Amino acid sequence: MRFSTAAAVALAAAPAVVSAAKGSMGFALGTKQPNGDCKTQSDYEADFDAIKEASGATIVRGYAAADCNMTKTILPAAEKKDFKVVLGIWPDVEESFNNDLNAITAVAEKYKNTIYAVTVGSETLYRGNFTGPELKAKIDTVKGKLPDNIKVGTADSWNKFNDGTADAILSSVDILMINAFAFWQGAGGENATHVYLNDMFQAISHIEEKVGGSDKIEIWNGETGWPTADGTDYGAAKGGLSNAKNFYQTGFCALLDWGFNAFFFEAFDEPWKPASIGDNGNVADETTWGAMTSDRKTKYSLKC
Ligand SMILES: *[C@@H]1O[C@H](CO)[C@@H](O)[C@H](O)[C@H]1NC(C)=O
Ligand SMILES: *[C@@H]1O[C@H](CO)[C@@H](O)[C@H](O)[C@H]1NC(C)=O
Ligand SMILES: CC(=O)N[C@H]1CO[C@H](CO)[C@@H](O)[C@@H]1O
Numbered sequence: 331m332r333f334s335t336a337a338a339v340a341l342a343a344a345p346a347v348v349s350a351a352k353g354s355m356g357f358a359l360g361t362k363q364p365n366g367d368c369k370t371q372s373d374y375e376a377d378f379d380a381i382k383e384a385s386g387a388t389i390v391r392g393y394a395a396a397d398c399n400m401t402k403t404i405l406p407a408a409e410k411k412d413f414k415v416v417l418g419i420w421p422d423v424e425e426s427f428n429n430d431l432n433a434i435t436a437v438a439e440k441y442k443n444t445i446y447a448v449t450v451g452s453e454t455l456y457r458g459n460f461t462g463p464e465l466k467a468k469i470d471t472v473k474g475k476l477p478d479n480i481k482v483g484t485a486d487s488w489n490k491f492n493d494g495t496a497d498a499i500l501s502s503v504d505i506l507m508i509n510a511f512a513f514w515q516g517a518g519g520e521n522a523t524h525v526y527l528n529d530m531f532q533a534i535s536h537i538e539e540k541v542g543g544s545d546k547i548e549i550w551n552g553e554t555g556w557p558t559a560d561g562t563d564y565g566a567a568k569g570g571l572s573n574a575k576n577f578y579q580t581g582f583c584a585l586l587d588w589g590f591n592a593f594f595f596e597a598f599d600e601p602w603k604p605a606s607i608g609d610n611g612n613v614a615d616e617t618t619w620g621a622m623t624s625d626r627k628t629k630y631s632l633k634c
Pocket of ligand 1: 368397398399
């Protein structure tokens, strides 16, 4: 595996966690069918078959456990297909926090070997929704309600782990998901891979320094990805099939090769998603971030 100078410098300066073993690969998974209806158990089963066949991965992550009854729909499918699931709690507002937590606690004992982990929040620090201590309190509440073997943590943007905003939660979490989107940093071409790996190394270095080692908290890249639709650009980052393929194969796969765990955002295109406004104020099309089409065909090789 060859690295850019930039990434190699960051690596030399940083994490002790690089090991010979390849990291685990996973995919973020939506709760809706292409037409916007909630997925059924058989939809999830077909998702799992397609993911495993195309990539070898056997773990997925979701965001809001009660959304579309995800928890009670996906867990039987996952158990049947021998997949693990990271469930999410959306803590931003009290109602979704309670709904998601209740959806999980209702089945946690029964499915404690299928629920790999629970993330409390997705980019809540990045969005300024919570301070570190506020998020820590939510995480502690969730930890107190789940079987011990289910890991609890959060997902947030790499820079919030790197700049110390997340330091307050480090004593509480078993697992962390570090999101790093070179695309949303406007990094194009080969620079995308350099930026992605540097982001991850910086965040991991900071965490390891704070907790005193690489064996204290399980770390994953929680999200990275690239849209395949032409014209969905963000600065120098250009959407399109060949750029997405290059990023997957030279960036995402490189991180796994170095022994880090990583989730790709996302498994399948989600054509039902409404257009949103990106950080640059332009309309952001989030329908084509899938590694596969919405009818579960691979767009490029997903093997690393
Ligand atoms: C979730 O399941 C309940 C029944 O257990 C049902 O009443 C409700 O409509 C379902 N919600 C969704 C969004 O499918
Ligand atoms: C790589 O992308 C980053 C983030 O957009 C940017 O700051 C940097 O100048 C880029 N480097 C090169 C060599 O293009
Ligand atoms: C404290 C705070 O900023 N809460 C906001 C978090 O984000 C949700 C939306 O997801 C808002 O509704 C809350 O007001």
